[in-house]
Amino acid sequence: MLIVQKYGGTSVGSLERIENVARRVKQTAKDKHGIVVVVSAMSGETNKLLEYCNYYSKTPDKKAMDFVVSSGERVTAGLLAIALNESGLKAVAMSGRQAGIVTDSAFTTARIASIDPSAMQAKIEEGCIVVVSGFQGITDDGIVTTLGRGGSDLTAVALAGALKADLCEIYTDVDGVYTTDPRIEPKAKKLNKISYDEMLELASAGAKVLQNRSVELAKKLNVNLVTRSSFNENEGTLITKEDDMMEDVLVSGIALDKNQVIVDICNLDDKPGIAADVFKTLSDENIVVDMIVQNISHDAKANISFTIPQSELERSKLVMSKFEKLGAKVAYNLDVAKVSVVGVGMKSHSGVASKAFTTLADENINILMISTSEIKISIVIQEKYGELAVRALHEAYGLDK
Amino acid sequence: MLIVQKYGGTSVGSLERIENVARRVKQTAKDKHGIVVVVSAMSGETNKLLEYCNYYSKTPDKKAMDFVVSSGERVTAGLLAIALNESGLKAVAMSGRQAGIVTDSAFTTARIASIDPSAMQAKIEEGCIVVVSGFQGITDDGIVTTLGRGGSDLTAVALAGALKADLCEIYTDVDGVYTTDPRIEPKAKKLNKISYDEMLELASAGAKVLQNRSVELAKKLNVNLVTRSSFNENEGTLITKEDDMMEDVLVSGIALDKNQVIVDICNLDDKPGIAADVFKTLSDENIVVDMIVQNISHDAKANISFTIPQSELERSKLVMSKFEKLGAKVAYNLDVAKVSVVGVGMKSHSGVASKAFTTLADENINILMISTSEIKISIVIQEKYGELAVRALHEAYGLDK
Numbered sequence: 001m002l003i004v005q006k007y008g009g010t011s012v013g014s015l016e017r018i019e020n021v022a023r024r025v026k027q028t029a030k031d032k033h034g035i036v037v038v039v040s041a042m043s044g045e046t047n048k049l050l051e052y053c054n055y056y057s058k059t060p061d062k063k064a065m066d067f068v069v070s071s072g073e074r075v076t077a078g079l080l081a082i083a084l085n086e087s088g089l090k091a092v093a094m095s096g097r098q099a100g101i102v103t104d105s106a107f108t109t110a111r112i113a114s115i116d117p118s119a120m121q122a123k124i125e126e127g128c129i130v131v132v133s134g135f136q137g138i139t140d141d142g143i144v145t146t147l148g149r150g151g152s153d154l155t156a157v158a159l160a161g162a163l164k165a166d167l168c169e170i171y172t173d174v175d176g177v178y179t180t181d182p183r184i185e186p187k188a189k190k191l192n193k194i195s196y197d198e199m200l201e202l203a204s205a206g207a208k209v210l211q212n213r214s215v216e217l218a219k220k221l222n223v224n225l226v227t228r229s230s231f232n233e234n235e236g237t238l239i240t241k242e243d244d245m246m247e248d249v250l251v252s253g254i255a256l257d258k259n260q261v262i263v264d265i266c267n268l269d270d271k272p273g274i275a276a277d278v279f280k281t282l283s284d285e286n287i288v289v290d291m292i293v294q295n296i297s298h299d300a301k302a303n304i305s306f307t308i309p310q311s312e313l314e315r316s317k318l319v320m321s322k323f324e325k326l327g328a329k330v331a332y333n334l335d336v337a338k339v340s341v342v343g344v345g346m347k348s349h350s351g352v353a354s355k356a357f358t359t360l361a362d363e364n365i366n367i368l369m370i371s372t373s374e375i376k377i378s379i380v381i382q383e384k385y386g387e388l389a390v391r392a393l394h395e396a397y398g399l400d401k
Numbered sequence: 402m403l404i405v406q407k408y409g410g411t412s413v414g415s416l417e418r419i420e421n422v423a424r425r426v427k428q429t430a431k432d433k434h435g436i437v438v439v440v441s442a443m444s445g446e447t448n449k450l451l452e453y454c455n456y457y458s459k460t461p462d463k464k465a466m467d468f469v470v471s472s473g474e475r476v477t478a479g480l481l482a483i484a485l486n487e488s489g490l491k492a493v494a495m496s497g498r499q500a501g502i503v504t505d506s507a508f509t510t511a512r513i514a515s516i517d518p519s520a521m522q523a524k525i526e527e528g529c530i531v532v533v534s535g536f537q538g539i540t541d542d543g544i545v546t547t548l549g550r551g552g553s554d555l556t557a558v559a560l561a562g563a564l565k566a567d568l569c570e571i572y573t574d575v576d577g578v579y580t581t582d583p584r585i586e587p588k589a590k591k592l593n594k595i596s597y598d599e600m601l602e603l604a605s606a607g608a609k610v611l612q613n614r615s616v617e618l619a620k621k622l623n624v625n626l627v628t629r630s631s632f633n634e635n636e637g638t639l640i641t642k643e644d645d646m647m648e649d650v651l652v653s654g655i656a657l658d659k660n661q662v663i664v665d666i667c668n669l670d671d672k673p674g675i676a677a678d679v680f681k682t683l684s685d686e687n688i689v690v691d692m693i694v695q696n697i698s699h700d701a702k703a704n705i706s707f708t709i710p711q712s713e714l715e716r717s718k719l720v721m722s723k724f725e726k727l728g729a730k731v732a733y734n735l736d737v738a739k740v741s742v743v744g745v746g747m748k749s750h751s752g753v754a755s756k757a758f759t760t761l762a763d764e765n766i767n768i769l770m771i772s773t774s775e776i777k778i779s780i781v782i783q784e785k786y787g788e789l790a791v792r793a794l795h796e797a798y799g800l801d802k
Contacts, residue, residue: 052480
C-alpha cells in the first residue's frame with residue numbers, strides 16, 4: 001500500500017513537533033507501506049519570508065518572491081529527513097523539482113502542469129521514505145514557482161494521483177470534517193466519510209478544513225483523501241467518491257459564512273443583456289460572485305442582487321460606479337451571513353429545502369436570499385442570527401444524533 | 402567589463418544591509434558593467450540551520466543537512482533580486498543548480514567539478530543582473546550539495562573563472578589585506594596589491610581575510626581578486642598574478658598564529674624511514690603538520706619536532722601513543738606562537754631572514770623553531786612574545802612607512 005501524508009505548518013511548527021511527525025511516519029512505516037511525506041513550512045515561516053519580500057516593495061518581483069518563499073518548505077523537508085534517518089528509517093528530502101513537479105509560469109499562484117514520479121518511485125523501491133517540500137515546483141525551463149496558499153495540500157494530492165497512491169492523508173490541527181463548526185454547536189459530530197462534492201460545497205460555504213483546489217484535484221484524480229489531526233490518534237474524515245450509502249444520509253453538514261456582502265442594483269434599464277453586462281464586468285475584474293437573484297419591477301426596471309466576499313468590496317465599488325453613471329442605484333449590505341445545508345441525500349429526497357425554511361421561520365429569522373444546487377441550499381440572513389440558524393438547522397436535520 | 406561581486410554574511414546581515422548592497426550593485430551597474438552577484442546567508446542563519454539539524458543527531462544525514470542549510474543563501478539571493486528590481490534594475494535570482502554549478506558528492510564539503518555558465522550568460526546578455534546563491538551546487542544526478550565553510554567565496558571565484566570575468570570582488574566587513582593585524586599594530590597599512598602566493602602564505606600564517614581554497618582557485622583560474630569592505634567606499638586589496646613591480650617590495654606582511662602546538666618526539670630509534678612512519682601515521686588521520694625539524698642526537702636516537710593546529714591536539718595524542726609504545730617520549734608545548742614574514746621580494750633579495758633573527762634577538766625573544774619557504778620565513782617563539790615580535794618585525798621591514 002502506498003500512502004501520501006501531508007503535514008501542515010502547525011504539525012511541523014517546532015523541532016519537537018517535527019520529531020513527533022517522524023514518530024507518526026515510523027508508525028505508518030511499520031505496516032510496510034510505501035510512504036511519501038509532503039511538508040509545509042514551519043508555522044509562521046512563510047509569513048516571515050513574505051514580510052521580508054514586502055520590505056522592499058508592495059509588489060515584489062514574483063519570480064524572486066517564489067525563490068525566497070519556497071525555501072521554508074525545504075528546511076522542514078530536510079529536517080524531517082534527518083529525524084527519520086536518525087530513527088533508523090531511510091529517508092531522502094526532495095524539492096518540488098526533484099519530485100518531478102512541473103508547473104505553469106504563474107509565479108506565486110502556479111498550477112501544476114505535470115508530474116514525473118520516476119525519481120520518487122526509484123527511492124520508494126529502494127525502501128526509502130521520500131520527504132517532499134510542498135507548495136512548489138519549477139517551470140519547464142527550470143525556474144522555481146510556488147502554488148499559492150494551500151499549495152502543500154495540492155502537492156500532496158497531485159503526488160498521490162501521479163503515484164497512484166491508495167490514500168492521501170492531510171494532517172492538520174483539527175480532527176476532520178464536522179457536521180458544523182463545533183465552536184458554534186458543541187454537539188457537532190465528526191463525519192467518518194463525505195463525498196468530494198459535499199466537501200466542496202461545505203468549503204465554499206465557509207468550512208475551512210481543506211481548500212477547494214485540493215478537493216477538486218482529488219476528485220479529478222480520484223484520490224482518496226483523509227483529513228485528520230497530527231496531535232492525536234483519532235480517525236479522520238475520508239473524502240471520497242460518492243457511493244449509494246452516502247445518499248442515505250439526508251444532510252451531511254451545516255456551514256456558516258459571515259464574510260459576505262449583498263450588492264443590490266436597482267433602477268437598471270431592463271434591456272436584454274443588462275445582467276450579462278454587470279456580471280461580465282465583474283468577472284473581467286476577477287471578482288467572484290456567489291448567489292444571484294434578478295427580478296423585474298413593475299416599472300420595467302431591473303433589480304439585480306448578488307453576493308460577493310467582503311474582501312472584494314472595494315474593488316466591486318469601483319466596478320459598480322460604471323453602472324451608477326448609467327442611472328443605476330447600488331446598495332451594499334454587509335450585515336449578512338450565509339447559512340448552507342449540504343448533503344448528497346438531497347438529490348433523492350424532497351422536503352429538505354422546506355424544512356430549512358420552516359426551521360428558520362420558527363426562530364423568527366427573516367430570509368434575505370436563497371440559492372440552491374443539487375446538493376446544497378444556501379440562505380442569506382441577518383448576520384446576528386448566523387449562529388442561532390446553524391444550531392437550529394443542525395438539530396432540525398438530526399445531525400447531533 | 403564583467404564583474405563578479407560576492408557579499409558575505411555581515412554585508413547581507415539584515416534587510417537594510419541587503420538594501421545597501423543593492424545600492425552598491427546599482428552604482429557598479431551605472432558603468433555598464435555586466436554583473437553577477439554571489440551572496441552568503443544572512444549572518445547567523447547558517448549556524449541556526451545547523452543547530453536545527455543537530456537537534457536530531459550529532460551526525461545528521463549529510464544529504465539532508467545540505468538540503469536544509471543551502472536554503473539560507475536562497476533567501477538572501479531572492480531578497481537582493483527583489484531589492485534590485487525595485488531600484489529599477491533587472492535582476493534574477495539563481496540557485497547553485499540554476500547557475501550551472503556541478504560538484505562532486507562529498508556532501509557538506511563538496512568540491513566544484515564543473516560550471517556551465519550559459520544560463521547566467523543568457524541573462525547577462527539580456528541586461529539582467531544575476532544574483533547567485535553562494536555555497537551550493539548539485540551533484541551530476543541533481544542532488545543539492547554545499548561547499549563547506551567559505552563556500553560562497555569559492556562560488557564567486559569559480560563563477561568568475563567560468564565567465565572569464567575581469568574582476569572578482571569579495572566584500573566583507575574589513576577593508577582588505579593589511580601588512581599585519583591592525584589590532585596588534587595600529588600602524589599597519591592596507592596593501593593595494595599582493596600576489597596569490599603571498600596571500601596564501603599570509604592566510605596559512607594566520608591572517609583570515611580569505612580562505613586558502615578561494616585564493617588557490619583564483620590563482621589556478623587566473624582570477625583577479627579584490628577584497629574590500631561593503632561598509633565604506635575605500636579601495637580594497639587586489640590579489641593577482643605576481644609581477645616585476647611586486648618584487649621591489651621586500652616584505653608584504655607579518656602574520657601571527659597563536660593556534661599552534663609544538664610536538665616533540667625524542668628517543669626514537671634512528672632507523673631509516675622512522676620520520677616517514679611518524680608523518681604517514683599523522684597524514685592517514687588527516688592531521689595537517691606545518692613546520693618540521695629533525696636532528697640526531699649523539700646517542701643515535703632521533704628527535705623530531707613539528708607543529709600542528711591546537712584543534713588537532715587530542716587526535717594527535719591518540720596517534721602518538723603508537724610511538725610511545727615503541728619507547729619514544731612525546732611532549733606537547735602549547736605555549737607557542739608562530740610569526741611569519743611574507744614577501745615575494747625575498748626571492749631576489751638576501752638578508753631578509755637574518756634581519757628577522759636580529760630583530761627578535763634585539764628584543765630578547767628566544768627562537769624555538771624556524772622554517773622557510775621561497776617567500777616566507779616562519780619563526781616559532783613563546784606565546785607571550787607574539788604581539789611584540791609582530792610590532793618589532795613590522796617596523797624592522799619598514800611596513801609602517
